[in-house]
Amino acid sequence: MYIGQVAGTVVATVKHEAFAGHKLLLVERLDLEGQATADYDICVDVARAGVGDRVLVLDEGNGARQVLNQQVAPIRAVIVGIVDDVMLRD
Amino acid sequence: MYIGQVAGTVVATVKHEAFAGHKLLLVERLDLEGQATADYDICVDVARAGVGDRVLVLDEGNGARQVLNQQVAPIRAVIVGIVDDVMLRD
Amino acid sequence: MYIGQVAGTVVATVKHEAFAGHKLLLVERLDLEGQATADYDICVDVARAGVGDRVLVLDEGNGARQVLNQQVAPIRAVIVGIVDDVMLRD
Amino acid sequence: MYIGQVAGTVVATVKHEAFAGHKLLLVERLDLEGQATADYDICVDVARAGVGDRVLVLDEGNGARQVLNQQVAPIRAVIVGIVDDVMLRD
């Protein structure tokens, strides 16, 4: 899992019912200083995240399907939580 | 999943029936500004994408097989949709 | 698996019971000279690691679920051990 | 999948019968201009590729095992085809 920030939304005509009813959020991966890196994922969201939120992203297919409780879902990255706080040692 | 752009097609003599009837599209991964990166995937397409289209790529084997409804298919990346719009926060 | 160092903790409202009772530790990946790289993982911990500890991280979903003995757990990275010593040839 | 070029062969004493009878080919990953990148894979070959051939590489364990029709095979990358042509848009 990694810490990301919701940077926007993607509208796409997607050929699979697993996406029905799910917003596709575009999440930038953050580094440890909270800065956006060049990496991003198009995520399905189960934590009601909004644009600008810091989130926890699970980027693993089997795990993503389990979160969505859908054995058959072509989904690889899921927002599993909203980050409240990150405490780093000095 | 990531946003890509169809950059061309690949013609290859492939030793597996799972590819029969499928075009192999060469998709460049785009960054958040819509520019092509050095990363690319050879994709099977289920969204009737054409060269130049902006597309959603699922790059995960188990998920790809589910989209194609083929339990046995040596396929890792599938075009699952055509991107209509990307809305990024300011 | 790789060698990491626990750099801090993450507090997040996470939508899956698999995380219940588990601290989320932020682990920086170390290079062979023991220096932190830009890579990190948010890990579940089964080795009672603390901030500053050098740890062994397993970053693979199926393996992570087996360590936690949870067939259904959206978890990708687990701290499986505390590193006592690294002996490198000259 | 990606486009690679067979750069050589590897001779190794390998502790698993799944490799019996298979040549291990060293394949460099090519970029879209056909130039070798720093990435490479040691591949099992099912397309009768030879050194210098441009090939299609499937780099995913479950898919690789399906191509080889071996449920139990510690193989991650397989040459699944010989590239005849790559047509890139201008």
Place this chain on the structure above:
Amino acid sequence: MYIGQVAGTVVATVKHEAFAGHKLLLVERLDLEGQATADYDICVDVARAGVGDRVLVLDEGNGARQVLNQQVAPIRAVIVGIVDDVMLRD
């Protein structure tokens, strides 16, 4: 799979019986000129490799478990062979 060189050993208190009896070897990934890259894996060894040996590393969880004949083993990278020779085209 890739070509690596055993650079050392790791001693760790690991919380899973699958590691019992296995040395943890630290393997640097080599590039095609045989030089060490920044990438490394902590590997379980089934080829009786020693420090300094050039080895074949399988870095894929399901495949690694099959080599070890352990369905339940939180292991991602295994040394599957000792490299005898690498022949590269001119």
